[in-house]
Amino acid sequence: MTLPASISASVIDRLKSAVGAGGWTDDPDLLAPFLVEWRDTWRGTTPLMLSPATTAEASAVLAICHANRIAVTTQGGNTGLVGGQIPQGEVLISTRRMKAIRSIDPLDDSIIAEAGCILTDVHAAAATVNKRFPLVLASQGSATIGGLISTNAGGVHVRRHGMMRALVLGLEAVLPDGSVFSELTSLRKDNTGYDLKQLLIGAEGTLGLVTAASLKLVPVPRAMVVSMLAVESAKIAVELLHRLEERTGAVAAFELINHTGVAMALKNLSNVKDPLAHTKAPWRVLVEFESSADGLGDLAEEALGEAIEAGLVIDCLISQNEAQAQDFWLLREEMSAAQRPEGASAKHDISVPVSQIPAFLERADAVVESIVPGCQIVSFGHASDGNIHYDVVQPPGMEPAAFKARAPTLIEAVHDVAVSLHGSISAEHGIGISRREEFIRREPSAHLKLMHAIKSGIDPHGIMNPRVLI
């Protein structure tokens, strides 16, 4: 599908009037922050940014675009890591003015939030009725509900609460022709027809613009305990995950960090502490327990004590207060920031079956060392989901440009290892622009054929995020 290279002035006028005076801009200064990805990996251009304030305005905008074959790129909080949100000449549709919490009902354990709501605002709204929205991730202060749904966001609580897909009860979206898909239900069970919302979740905006969602709330646990463990190997960490889940039934997060990552954080960041530095252990595991039963601290202590006795844990600390819990988390959260002073890096968001984490690390480390000897490998992430953020930082003293030239070979090789272990090349960040060519090359043709059938059925003119995903 070829879309026209330019848009007529009369269509531009109609788009502007569809959103009203405060709803559009073509001022380069105002546009600038929306045209650069936060790490400055992508920069884009657009003739016009439209910020509909209502679903009706979004519907009017897309109807005009559909009728006139105008390509659009959609953007939420601009926190995406794969470039999908940065327009390259398309009209930019931002959800930034759709920020209402439309309703919240503690008896239904549901909240209806518009696409532009920031995740932390949804957390705060849930807290006002003593409930919790359990999606938790690093960019939660900027990421929006629409973007989190369109990319099926993950985070640190997936094992217990599921990815975004599992937390969406109902959806409202504007389809590419401007028609509105409206199913803002708070039902827990509804087996009437195909579950159409599932198509929009994780479609990276290629099948429609999510405008609002009914989200699932959960009870606030009465107690939360964070522990930091030192362990000898990733294999032991996997064994430990199962042991702690069985023993406590209370594991909410289980994050792995290798020694290189810990050392880099201590070297480059003044705010990070390592309370287990004396152990010299090759791996750290951060475990968050949550429960509403009494005595969670005792339960965690017993379970970890047994793990030490069994020789699985070298040493461990259990948070005694909120500040200490935050300190433990800080070490994990600063893994990306810790790498920046070291120069260039090649990052991966792979997943493998949990049992294959040790094999992945062993094989990937070997292949990376063979391609760029002396690399600093920072492995960390959601071990409970098999999702490792495997970051390869350039060797000290190497020219960043020389490293960057090797990065594509390196990424391909690491992905090969993940795929050979029945893994994924994108566990939670999505495909966007950056992984598109590789995704299309690796995906079975039968799957691509199905995806194209769906895409062309729902977006026949191919106007929605046309450079993204497929």
Added chain:
Amino acid sequence: MTLPASISASVIDRLKSAVGAGGWTDDPDLLAPFLVEWRDTWRGTTPLMLSPATTAEASAVLAICHANRIAVTTQGGNTGLVGGQIPQGEVLISTRRMKAIRSIDPLDDSIIAEAGCILTDVHAAAATVNKRFPLVLASQGSATIGGLISTNAGGVHVRRHGMMRALVLGLEAVLPDGSVFSELTSLRKDNTGYDLKQLLIGAEGTLGLVTAASLKLVPVPRAMVVSMLAVESAKIAVELLHRLEERTGAVAAFELINHTGVAMALKNLSNVKDPLAHTKAPWRVLVEFESSADGLGDLAEEALGEAIEAGLVIDCLISQNEAQAQDFWLLREEMSAAQRPEGASAKHDISVPVSQIPAFLERADAVVESIVPGCQIVSFGHASDGNIHYDVVQPPGMEPAAFKARAPTLIEAVHDVAVSLHGSISAEHGIGISRREEFIRREPSAHLKLMHAIKSGIDPHGIMNPRVLI
């Protein structure tokens, strides 16, 4: 799409040879049990039943059917409640020979089971590695994995563990043209492309034949406690659900039964006991708690004691052993059997937002009484999901035929009440044949249009379960 009325002898021969000697029958005596629904609500006919033993055989069968425009009906354990599994002249494809557990991995918390596996066999296989597959429902001794996926089955553990959709990690299916969709992954996170398996889950066999699935296992809880409560109203039951969830974090099932149901079970079934008969309370609630923390019995007792003090619970019993727990469950499980001696009935599988359960019951009771005065209303089901099995049993002494003549009016009116409260006319049983006309009439045309676009994209000749769902 009109399909041919008869199939040529040569095509029949090709279908037979695709599955081999033991894989087909046209013997009326052998076919008989597959052509009648278990409650005898539907009877069907077929020229030929094919029972492929492998995915390759199933693929060959559907490729022939696709090329020759031959309609098929698919059948698992024949436990469906909406008639979708009974052929009306189509070729019948049974998954009964695809019964292998292909693999089970406790470190990945996953099991790969073929479509014809019985649910209880999957439970048993999980137990061999000290894990649990948490889908639990009345027909589990006959229902198959393929059918449970195709109908997105629910059951009593949905609030805690989700419907079947939430328990499928990966899927293998033969698409209508015979091509094989193969994604038997055990990954917890994979954001590469549209999540195509979501379309097949709950599609009632209209988009393909599920042949195997990778299913999610969970830890076995260390303790389980069942309690039977007497409460004054459904409104109090909803309040109690939230209170117990917050207080214990351990509610695994929360089932409601009205007094009419309890009384009917005691009158008609000799194996049922009512340990709370002395309370004369209008409602029973069965609560199952599960936890791996120590002292679950004490926690449940404390929480229920506080609920009694707060005036929410009239009286309650906590199971002291497995036999007592089973007795409590028996009262709930026998709700359908209890109704049979009373004559004709009209059954509903509605859901509403949890907060609307009391309003639904009040309005539905009034409307039912106005249509058929003297009806016996048995309300029971999964209150934690807003899913009420609302069964209207004929008044004593009425002619069953006279009641049956009123049933369509009655069902329509009850569904109107559910829909007016933003509910569903089919929470977990699906649409099949029995709700198809009503579903198409009630569903927004935009949704039907999307469904048709997907159906015709994936099954262009309309050969898969052509009378079902859409």
